Amino acid sequence: MGTVNIDNWVVQLRKGVLELCLVNLLANGEIYGYDVVKQLARVKGLVVTEGTVYPLLSRLRKAGLLTARLEESPSGPARKYYGLSSEGRQARVLMNACWGDLLKGIAELQKEREGNHG
């Protein structure tokens, strides 16, 4: 192997974090799927593609967290705008709280002994 395979780890890390990012992105207002892809792709450490985002939007909409409506585009096919439902807004609050708890736990593990080896 030679070098440490961080790439594969980062792939795994993104899992689960995506939904958190999505609901927080949508909390700023409705946006359409293709735009979600581009905006999330700009978050450092978070490389996403359409194959990830569209199924995720579908799942969360079916789960009742997102609303969706079609709107014609000035140029190109119609856009499907997604927004947070009231359930989605509740979920966002809970998710951010869970996230905060997890961060604390991880931070504790990270800080126990920074750079020694017994």
Add this chain to the structure above:
Amino acid sequence: MGTVNIDNWVVQLRKGVLELCLVNLLANGEIYGYDVVKQLARVKGLVVTEGTVYPLLSRLRKAGLLTARLEESPSGPARKYYGLSSEGRQARVLMNACWGDLLKGIAELQKEREGNHG
């Protein structure tokens, strides 16, 4: 559906975060698998079982990030102690750096508009 299904989301969130927690736990020194289970289970927001931890330890050992050695127990079967290899220590540094980057990106998404709905 009625209530927001946060449970399922938390399950997904844990994915990928586990390896980060593990390497930081091992950075404190060698511990054996059964003990890893108990210690990680105490991290808030991180409920893990043997079915999660043992395959993970195996994977990371095969990837060269962990060392393993058997040691007899004063009572019960032999324990397999795991520790970070030099690759594992390098990986830990990189992983913590990636984690920091991701946190920043997520924090930005979270803070854009905290609690309004206008």
Add this chain to the structure above:
DNA sequence: GGCAACTACCTTGCATTGCAAGGTACTATG
């Protein structure tokens, strides 16, 4: 009209992986 490029949506199929459940085995207690 024909063709390529961009926007915008969605689905299929594969690989990974968390985890409940089940299995093996050692030690100690009764």
Add this chain to the structure above:
DNA sequence: CATAGTACCTTGCAATGCAAGGTAGTTGCC
């Protein structure tokens, strides 16, 4: 022998990220 605790591991299922491929509307070029 039976039970309980420690300690390891594997099997099988469900979830999901993502590369790849597909459909369709608009624009611009020849």
